[in-house]
Amino acid sequence: MAAENFPNTTPQKLVRTTSARRSFHIYTSLQREIVLGMLAPRSTLLELELANRFEVSQGTVREALLLLQEEGLVHRQPHRGTTVADCRAEDAEELIRLRHDIECRGVKRAIARQGNALADRMRTHLSAMQEAADAGDEYLLSVHDRAFHSELFACADLPPVQPVLARALVHAHRYKILHPAQNRDLKDTANRHLAIIDALDAGDADQAAAALSRHITTIVDFGPNILAEDL
Structure with a gap:
């Protein structure tokens, strides 16, 4: 989904470089899937799998996951990976x-x-x-x-x-x-x-x-x- 569909609802990041645009696209795609339940609460997100899916580097995926972490939609733990936040x-x-x-x-x-x-x-x-x-x-x-x-x-x-x-x-x-x-x-x-x-x-x-x-x-x-x- 295009970035312009997210006025005033996303972290205030300047999406200027190609890498930033790609990470923002991944962020918006994953946010949609989390909000709609397509990515279930407590499910695991693997950076390598996401990198292959979106055809980007793991660093670009990591940037997107950090944006989701700012919103509390995912939890990231060193050496334990990323999980989708619960919905209690x-x-x-x-x-x-x-x-x-x-x-x-x-x-x-x-x-x-x-x-x-x-x-x-x-x-x-x-x-x-x-x-x-x-x-x-x-x-x-x-x-x-x-x-x-x-x-x-x-x-x-x-x-x-x-x-x-x-x-x-x-x-x-x-x-x-x-x-x-x-x-x-x-x-x-x-x-x-x-x-x-x-x-x-x-x-x-x-x-x-x-x-x-x-x-x-x-x-x-x-x-x-x-x-x-x-x-």
Whole structure:
């Protein structure tokens, strides 16, 4: 999949050299396979096999695996190789709580900085999500979904927090895809963002935070008490 399909959702690396472009292509291909479950949780990835598959050097494969490691999608251990990260409910719950706090506070700051101008920017991502849904491409839908939330938070101007949110986003989407609810409709998934855009249109920070809260806490079926913690 082309690099331009990953706006604001991937590590901020400059893809200039031939080797970098190749490693980025491998990274995006493997990310897709991990998120969709084509590479199963806890499965082993061998650099030599991947190098043969993509017809590149093991060094180029290693660069791609390091990008995946930054996202927490693989675990690399010296002399023990690389394994695909697990996809557990307890991890997803904690990341959703973290994501909730980051995004709901961030949107208020974003609106204070940019007002209702945010709505038009988010509509671009919504249109891309709807097109992916119409094409039945769940992974591409997740890419544009992540871009929606990443760009919205970027407008809060909190760059040290951005990588934390990026990791939470990719793992939440992976868990949702690998543990699907019955009869999930991709178009409905895209259109769940309309309530957020309506709040942004109104320039209402509290409404936007509430819409994001509902959106995030209903991503997967953990029940109504996802934010409750037993202290």
